Amino acid sequence: MKIVIAPDSFKDSLTAKQAAEIIFNAFAKVAKNNNYLIIPISDGGEGLVSSLTNQLEKFRVIGPLGEAVTGEVGFKNNKKTAIIEMASASGIEKVPHAKRDPHLTTTYGVGQLILKALDANSKKIIIGMGGSATNDLGLGALTALGVKFFNQAGKAVGVFGKDLLEVRHLDISSLDKRLAQREIIIACDVKNSLLGKAGATFVYGPQKGLKTIAELNRFEDAFSRVSNLLENVFSKEATKVAGTGAAGGLAYALFLASKGIIKQGFDVVDEELKLKEKLINTDILITGEGRIDKQTFEGKAPFSIGKAVLDVSPNVLIYSFAGSVEKDLTQTVFKEIIPLQNKNESLESSLRNAQQRLYEKALQLALKLFNRQ
Known part of the structure; x- marks a missing residue:
């Protein structure tokens, strides 16, 4: 199974590279024999x-x-x-x-x-x-x-x-x-x-x-x-x-x-890295950023890589982590958006614990995907 891990940075807490490594470590603990491709991405901002x-x-x-x-x-x-x-x-x-x-x-x-x-x-x-x-x-x-x-x-x-x-x-x-x-x-x-x-x-x-x-x-x-x-x-x-x-x-x-x-x-990152070539035959894409909201769907990195992978791997499952998520979003790209911020938790608290929280949420997702709960 080909799993692409391609997050953007989580503002005020994790770089894209750090986020990618955390997600990979969680998935590898559950299912290390998959074909993993780690691609930290950016939409022109940090990273x-x-x-x-x-x-x-x-x-x-x-x-x-x-x-x-x-x-x-x-x-x-x-x-x-x-x-x-x-x-x-x-x-x-x-x-x-x-x-x-x-x-x-x-x-x-x-x-x-x-x-x-x-x-x-x-x-x-x-x-x-x-x-x-x-x-x-x-x-x-x-x-x-x-x-x-x-x-x-x-x-x-x-x-x-x-x-x-x-x-x-x-x-x-x-x-x-x-x-x-x-x-x-x-x-x-x-x-x-x-x-x-x-x-x-x-x-x-x-x-x-x-x-x-x-x-x-x-x-x-x-x-x-x-x-x-x-x-x-x-x-x-x-x-x-x-x-x-x-x-x-x-x-x-x-x-x-x-x-x-x-x-x-x-688009610049896509062209420089020839991303679409790397995304062919992807089974699961894991992405993420600090906040998923309406702006995400106007060209931010998680949405953009989601669209890119769908062009070359139409049956892919796409999951996105987010520090926080705007309520009542309507979208068709992500199978699931997983917030790091717990219910009734302050944003400051979730940012402080972002590294541990992302690992825990990624581990939960991996266990669910591979039926090892």
């Missing part, structure tokens, strides 16, 4: 690099709050391909809850990591957009890459979200020319365009720390104004392109500044 390569290089870069942090670039094919997670430099997990505020965060470190990939002479650069702490329209990243932004008085502005509100002019003459000479793939885990009620600011700003309608409107106005400036100098319209709202508009900025292509993150 993108580790799902595609184990060759990592670490660099000191500017973090989301302007502090020094250690960011990573993954390489494969003798450095011909570089993989970057924006969250490695500018992720929300690097910002304490009390300090989460898009006025005070920057994508500057992401630009620094892109420069490291350019310096390595990588021909293809994949940049995952998930997990951002930022809503700066890529101001920080573009500044690191050579773009200059100015206020009404012609003075250079800073690199944080609050500085975007002051931008009235810009100059792209010093933008690193190598950016346009590389294949840039912007891997998004959302499909939101840049502006409007379904755009970057209004949908994700509150999750990142914007607290009032006035704050949301100020950022939306800045996005509208600065996107006009960017589109004038790059001679390209992009505010309505799906995915440009990812990472607080970073996807939009990189799409304009390079000859980049925006793709759904899982």
